[in-house]
Amino acid sequence: MVTDKTEKTLERLLSLLAAEPVHPRPGFQARLIATLTQAAISRKRAWLLPARGWVWAALTLAILFTLVGGWLATPRPAITATLEVKEGQVIVQQTRPVFLTLTRSSEKTLTKGQTVKLAPGDRVRTDANGQAVITYPSGSLTEMQPDTDLSLLELQKDPSGWVIRLKVWLGKTLHRVRRALESFPTFETETPLIIAGVRGTVFFLHAISEDHTYLATDEGLVRVQMGDQAVDVPAGYEVDAIAGQPLRVRPRVTIRTAWEANITNLSSFTLEGNAPPGTVLVLLANGKEIAKGQADEQGHFTIQITFPAEGTYSLELKAVGPDGLVEVAPPISFTYDATPPSLEILEPMTTKVTGASVTLRGRTEPGAIVQVGSQKTEADAQGLFSIEVPLNPGTNEITVTATDAAGNTVTSKFYLVRK
Amino acid sequence: MGRASDKQNREINAEQVQAIQQGDEKAIAELVRTYAERIYRFVYHQVGGREEDAEDIVQETFLAAIKSAHRFQGSARVSTWLYSIAAHKVADYHRRRRRRKEEPLPLLEFNLSELDSPEVLLEKTELRERIWAALERLPDHYRTVLVLRYIEGLTINEIMEVTGQSQKSVESTLTRAKRAMANILNLK
Numbered sequence: 020m021v022t023d024k025t026e027k028t029l030e031r032l033l034s035l036l037a038a039e040p041v042h043p044r045p046g047f048q049a050r051l052i053a054t055l056t057q058a059a060i061s062r063k064r065a066w067l068l069p070a071r072g073w074v075w076a077a078l079t080l081a082i083l084f085t086l087v088g089g090w091l092a093t094p095r096p097a098i099t100a101t102l103e104v105k106e107g108q109v110i111v112q113q114t115r116p117v118f119l120t121l122t123r124s125s126e127k128t129l130t131k132g133q134t135v136k137l138a139p140g141d142r143v144r145t146d147a148n149g150q151a152v153i154t155y156p157s158g159s160l161t162e163m164q165p166d167t168d169l170s171l172l173e174l175q176k177d178p179s180g181w182v183i184r185l186k187v188w189l190g191k192t193l194h195r196v197r198r199a200l201e202s203f204p205t206f207e208t209e210t211p212l213i214i215a216g217v218r219g220t221v222f223f224l225h226a227i228s229e230d231h232t233y234l235a236t237d238e239g240l241v242r243v244q245m246g247d248q249a250v251d252v253p254a255g256y257e258v259d260a261i262a263g264q265p266l267r268v269r270p271r272v273t274i275r276t277a278w279e280a281n282i283t284n285l286s287s288f289t290l291e292g293n294a295p296p297g298t299v300l301v302l303l304a305n306g307k308e309i310a311k312g313q314a315d316e317q318g319h320f321t322i323q324i325t326f327p328a329e330g331t332y333s334l335e336l337k338a339v340g341p342d343g344l345v346e347v348a349p350p351i352s353f354t355y356d357a358t359p360p361s362l363e364i365l366e367p368m369t370t371k372v373t374g375a376s377v378t379l380r381g382r383t384e385p386g387a388i389v390q391v392g393s394q395k396t397e398a399d400a401q402g403l404f405s406i407e408v409p410l411n412p413g414t415n416e417i418t419v420t421a422t423d424a425a426g427n428t429v430t431s432k433f434y435l436v437r438k
Numbered sequence: 439m440g441r442a443s444d445k446q447n448r449e450i451n452a453e454q455v456q457a458i459q460q461g462d463e464k465a466i467a468e469l470v471r472t473y474a475e476r477i478y479r480f481v482y483h484q485v486g487g488r489e490e491d492a493e494d495i496v497q498e499t500f501l502a503a504i505k506s507a508h509r510f511q512g513s514a515r516v517s518t519w520l521y522s523i524a525a526h527k528v529a530d531y532h533r534r535r536r537r538r539k540e541e542p543l544p545l546l547e548f549n550l551s552e553l554d555s556p557e558v559l560l561e562k563t564e565l566r567e568r569i570w571a572a573l574e575r576l577p578d579h580y581r582t583v584l585v586l587r588y589i590e591g592l593t594i595n596e597i598m599e600v601t602g603q604s605q606k607s608v609e610s611t612l613t614r615a616k617r618a619m620a621n622i623l624n625l626k
Contacts, residue, residue, distance in 0.1 A: 025620050026616050028625055029619060029623070029625060030588055032569055033569065033584065033585075033589055034588060034589075035565070035566070036566060036569060036589050037589040037591065041478070041479045041482050042475060042478070043475070043478045043489070043493055043496070044493070047474070048471065048474050051470050051496070051497055052463075052466055052467045052470045054497060054501070055458075055466045055469075055470065055501065055504055056461065056463045056466050058501055058505075059458065059459070059461035059462075059466060062504065062505065
């Protein structure tokens with residue numbers, strides 16, 4: 020228990036301290052004055068700087084407004100096209116805005132069946148097996164074939180209609196541009212060499228290299244510009260744009276007749292194909308006209324060809340469009356051969372043999388196919404052949420057939436007796 | 439009680455405080471000359487007589503005062519305002535020391551009846567250190583009121599200004615502070 024006496028004692032003890040002279044060390048006050056003056060001046064300067072609460076608040080608000088405003092002002096692709104991978108792999112490089120002019124780039128590899136939204140600036144590459152289709156909001160399509168590299172440059176809708184601009188860096192593309200009734204779409208495809216501007220059409224474009232682009236129009240009209248040259252490529256026509264050379268539009272001739280080799284044993288045959296309607300097709304053999312035909316309204320043509328004699332010809336197909344545009348296909352070498360090959364059996368040298376089979380050796384035309392029963396072989400460069408033929412006991416009828424490249428055949432029949 | 443001299447009772451006015459805030463060197467010098475000794479003594483006895491620590495705390499007190507000068511209300515005295523700031527700085531100091539686990543000086547037994555004798559007075563240095571050690575063991579608000587009242591000689595009203603407590607609260611804190619210190623010192 021603390022008594023009054025104790026309290027008095029305590030107060031006395033404390034008063035002992037109070038009675039003692041206590042002073043800071045010499046120079047303390049001067050140092051303190053200097054320190055405080057310096058601090059006060061610094062604070063006064065700091066006052067001029069944005070250190071006050073309201074200034075910070077204003078700054079924070081300004082930053083907030085800048086961030087929100089910037090986010091709102093950041094351009095984002097409102098319209099996109101859809102890319103769908105049909106085969107193989109497709110690499111898509113995309114650049115998307117993050118904040119105002121800041122962007123982020125990414126690269127993704129897509130496989131068959133996968134889709135991605137494409138915006139202007141995106142680049143697409145198909146691999147050696149890759150095929151993809153880009154569908155635009157206007158309904159137009161671009162089909163990408165393997166090893167094709169393109170960029171989507173522009174995709175928007177303005178009062179006159181859709182504006183779609185592509186750049187095909189390399190490879191083959193087929194474009195199906197849909198023309199809406201109420202608008203006139205602009206569909207431009209660039210390559211390193213040309214700009215192809217179209218209004219409602221289907222066309223094939225092959226950027227072969229930086230100096231060579233091939234374009235063929237299936238429907239509608241394509242205006243091709245290369246430097247200061249410009250040509251219109253109508254349906255059924257094509258153009259090879261080669262740097263430094265004039266643009267020349269020519270009828271697009273497609274041969275549908277298929278033959279396995281540039282050789283035949285038929286003296287005449289029919290050549291079928293397609294060309295712009297009204298196109299006159301002339302077949303030249305060694306520079307002389309041997310056949311002629313004309314494409315009908317559907318663009319279909321047939322030409323009856325008859326070779327005057329056996330031999331090898333240099334054939335050229337010349338197509339003259341109704342507008343006078345001429346296409347001459349590069350000449351091909353073609354052989355008409357109606358003579359059957361020779362056939363000589365060298366072994367066996369006797370008609371009586373032993374064993375369950377015999378090796379048949381002979382000579383015919385080089386490259387001819389030799390057949391005995393179900394056994395087949397090809398004669399070598401010297402025309403020699405060898406074929407193993409199974410034998411039944413007793414007399415066997417052996418039929419050897421040789422067929423040359425033109426389809427001419429020769430048959431030799433003889434008997435072998437198995438002892 | 440009532441040991442305050444005229445010099446100690448001197449106060450600067452609110453206008454001078456505003457001049458301090460503006461970095462007026464003369465006003466700052468006047469502030470230091472008027473209050474530094476008082477605040478130093480108030481601090482010195484609460485930090486066990488460690489001169490360097492006391493000076494540091496006084497400097498922190500005056501720096502804080504300049505920083506918050508714009509909040510100083512003319513109704514209060516500058517001295518009580520500075521005591522209030524210093525009390526907080528001392529509390530901070532002891533909090534830091536406790537974190538560093540610096541134990542106060544050990545207490546020694548002594549006989550109260552010998553206090554009046556010349557021998558005890560000769561041993562005042564030892565006695566002083568015991569009182570300091572006891573003060574350091576007290577809770578911050580007990581130590582503050584004891585030093586303000588019995589060493590600085592402030593009135594109850596002045597202590598009310600420093601601590602922001604009511605008169606009754608100050609008186610009861612003083613009573614509890616004395617009991618606590620008497621127990622620490624083993625006074626009977």
